[in-house]
Amino acid sequence: MNNQKTVSLATLGACTxxxxxxxxxxxxxxxxxxxxxxxxxxxxxxxxxxxxRLIVFIPDNLNQVWVLTNANGLGGLATWTQLATxxxxxxxxxxxxxxxxxxxxxxxxxxxxxAHCSPALPGVYVLSNANGLGGIAAWSLNTTNPPAPRASxxxxxxxxxxxxxxxxxxxxxxxxxxxxxxxxPSANGTSSTWTTLHPSGGxxxxxxxxxxxxxxVHNRMIVFGGTDLAGPNSLTDYNDTWxxxxxxxxxxxxxxxxxxxxxxxxxxxxxxxxxxxSSHDTMYVFGGLDxxxxxxxxxLWKLTDVNGLRSAEPKWKQIGQxxxxxxxxxxxxxVFDEANQRMILxxxxxxxxxxxxxxxxxxxxxx
Numbered sequence: 001m002n003n004q005k006t007v008s009l010a011t012l013g014a015c016t017x018x019x020x021x022x023x024x025x026x027x028x029x030x031x032x033x034x035x036x037x038x039x040x041x042x043x044x045x046x047x048x049x050x051x052x053r054l055i056v057f058i059p060d061n062l063n064q065v066w067v068l069t070n071a072n073g074l075g076g077l078a079t080w081t082q083l084a085t086x087x088x089x090x091x092x093x094x095x096x097x098x099x100x101x102x103x104x105x106x107x108x109x110x111x112x113x114x115a116h117c118s119p120a121l122p123g124v125y126v127l128s129n130a131n132g133l134g135g136i137a138a139w140s141l142n143t144t145n146p147p148a149p150r151a152s153x154x155x156x157x158x159x160x161x162x163x164x165x166x167x168x169x170x171x172x173x174x175x176x177x178x179x180x181x182x183x184x185p186s187a188n189g190t191s192s193t194w195t196t197l198h199p200s201g202g203x204x205x206x207x208x209x210x211x212x213x214x215x216x217v218h219n220r221m222i223v224f225g226g227t228d229l230a231g232p233n234s235l236t237d238y239n240d241t242w243x244x245x246x247x248x249x250x251x252x253x254x255x256x257x258x259x260x261x262x263x264x265x266x267x268x269x270x271x272x273x274x275x276x277x278s279s280h281d282t283m284y285v286f287g288g289l290d291x292x293x294x295x296x297x298x299x300l301w302k303l304t305d306v307n308g309l310r311s312a313e314p315k316w317k318q319i320g321q322x323x324x325x326x327x328x329x330x331x332x333x334x335v336f337d338e339a340n341q342r343m344i345l346x347x348x349x350x351x352x353x354x355x356x357x358x359x360x361x362x363x364x365x366x367x
Contacts, residue, residue: 025320026300027366031073031359035080038066038347038357045346046100046107047071047335048131054335054359055107055130056346057098063089067132071344072337073361083132087139090125093117095172099157099164099187105131106188108142108164113151113172120172122147124164126188145193148182156214156221156247162188163248165221170208174231177206181221183249197249202256204242213276213283214247215307221247222306224285227270235291237268241283243308257308264316266301268292275336275343277364281307284319284343284362287329296328296349300362322367326350326360341365 043056043066054071058064065083070076090096096112107130112121124142129135153169164187170177181197210226221244228236241259246252272288283306288297300319305312326332332348343362350356 025322025367027323027363028321028325029073029361029363030324031078031361033068033078033080033359036082037080038064038082040347040355040357042094042331042355043333043347043357044096044098044109045333045335045344046098046130047337047344048100048102048105049337049339050102051131051133052337053131054344054346055100056333057090057107057109057127059090059092059094059096059112061093065127065130065137068359071359072340072342074340074342078359081132083137085127085137085139088141089139090123092121092123095151096121097153097155097166099155100130101157101159101162101188103159104188105129105134108157108187110155110164110166111150111153111169117151118172120149120151120170122149124184124187124192126190140190142187142189143191144184145191148194150178152208154210154212154223154226156212157187158214158216158219158248160216161248161250162186165212165214165247167212167221167223167244168204168207168210168226170229174229177208177228177230179203179206181244181247181254195249197254199244199254199256202242202258204240204256204258205238207238209270210238211272211274211285213274213306215276215278215281217278218307218309219247219251220245220307220309222276222283224274224283225269225272225288227291235270237270237289237291239265239268241303241306241314243306259306259308259314261303261314261316264301264318266299266316266318267297269297271330272297273332273334273345275334276306277336277338277341279338281305281310286334286345287326287332287348289330296330298325298328324360326358331355
């Protein structure tokens, strides 16, 4: 099963400022880069904010790691370098998820699938010196107990206690989407044990290819969208938003709460992107596949008061896009430079037709 080839796709152009209900526009720029360029394949990006470096893992049996310096478009020419890595890299063709530990300079890649995305894989791989600084970048396998195969899950990471929180995903067959929440302590280590959480409330419906963001200060994971991939012609996309308190399994009993925002909502979607701006408690969502309309989306939305803790009502607003927007895209990887209020987008299937290794910057301060 290949989750990215289940429907015929039509391209939906970028949103314009004439759309009703569109909020203040933000500006995109396409980043000019030097050096070589990663192959036009699905990639998994994480971000080293301290050194302004984008770290991209390209699986699909290529197993390449690339680093982009000056990745936010500030401070000098953005330059790609392919890292020579040691150790045994992850196995598979993609469908996993990557998180980054800023304090230890480690990328953690989990799950995915093999061949034509079957079966699902359980591997948790750790890349040390991931940003290309401090020594040779080296892969190691975190031997997990029990193994937990999963394709296209979402995951977030708490760097303060080294816990990775994984939600949903599937077993690489139709009708196997999940809605469980699992925590892996010592996710950046060499031997860890998965724990399944048993939250009160909810849970969200079974889904795969959703997005999850993390409010580290309040230990809350926010899940948006995704699909229940019941069969090749039976996909139920979501546009709901759920908040999990005590998400890493510490601090009390975890609990699911469904948000009921005003405004919008965005079209239901999968294989989209989301980032969290903790300074404004805002989630930004971009692109993805809309199976109900066989469309590739290029729209941009923000959800305010997303962690559910403030008295203000969460609210969806569609954001106009100035500059050079990516257009319709799915499978892209996004990271957030919060200090400079810049979202960095890597790769994806632009305009729903071809994979790319292009980089786009969304400047949230420029409108």
